[in-house]
Amino acid sequence: MPVSIIPFNMPDPAEIPPHIIESLQSMPPDEAVAKGMELLLQIEAADTIVYERIGTGSAPELGHVAGAGADILRGALEQDRERSFAGQEGAGSSALLIMGQASADEESPLPQGVLPFMLEGAASGMLGFNYVLPLKEDEGRLLGALTLIRRAASGPLNHEQPNICEALRRELSQIVAG
Numbered sequence: 001m002p003v004s005i006i007p008f009n010m011p012d013p014a015e016i017p018p019h020i021i022e023s024l025q026s027m028p029p030d031e032a033v034a035k036g037m038e039l040l041l042q043i044e045a046a047d048t049i050v051y052e053r054i055g056t057g058s059a060p061e062l063g064h065v066a067g068a069g070a071d072i073l074r075g076a077l078e079q080d081r082e083r084s085f086a087g088q089e090g091a092g093s094s095a096l097l098i099m100g101q102a103s104a105d106e107e108s109p110l111p112q113g114v115l116p117f118m119l120e121g122a123a124s125g126m127l128g129f130n131y132v133l134p135l136k137e138d139e140g141r142l143l144g145a146l147t148l149i150r151r152a153a154s155g156p157l158n159h160e161q162p163n164i165c166e167a168l169r170r171e172l173s174q175i176v177a178g
Contacts, residue, residue, distance in 0.1 A: 050149070
């Protein structure tokens with residue numbers, strides 16, 4: 001099965017402690033997103049996280065990469081200016097789940113160099129469970145995306161992780177929207 005990109009409905013948001021929300025709201029948007037990424041890494045919602053923002057132009061630009069192999073993934077993403085996680089078909093209207101069996105050299109809609117990263121250097125295998133969470137205005141305009149990369153050994157999001165991710169996604173959307 002090649003790379004599959006599936007619309008994914010996030011559950012109801014969890015309640016985030018008010019002091020965390022106040023702290024995020026006091027930061028500039030990119031700093032708040034980076035701090036939110038750090039929080040998601042702490043609860044093991046991802047092994048690696050990518051933040052792409054959509055500014056005045058319509059093309060997503062790389063904002064921040066954090067977690068395991070961040071420098072390697074950043075290098076791969078900087079090489080491909082044509083494709084992005086935030087630019088995937090369906091991004092914005094819902095969250096997306098990226099998964100499947102893949103080979104490192106197959107053509108996919110993902111940024112070039114991402115498949116070898118997700119496969120951890122193997123020629124082929126399971127991509128893991130990767131979630132593209134849209135950051136958008138109340139009117140629905142896409143402002144960017146957080147992509148949670150979870151290696152196959154980490155499994156899908158579990159327990160309260162999806163609820164926390166959704167709460168943080170909503171809060172960061174409001175912060176980025178200004």
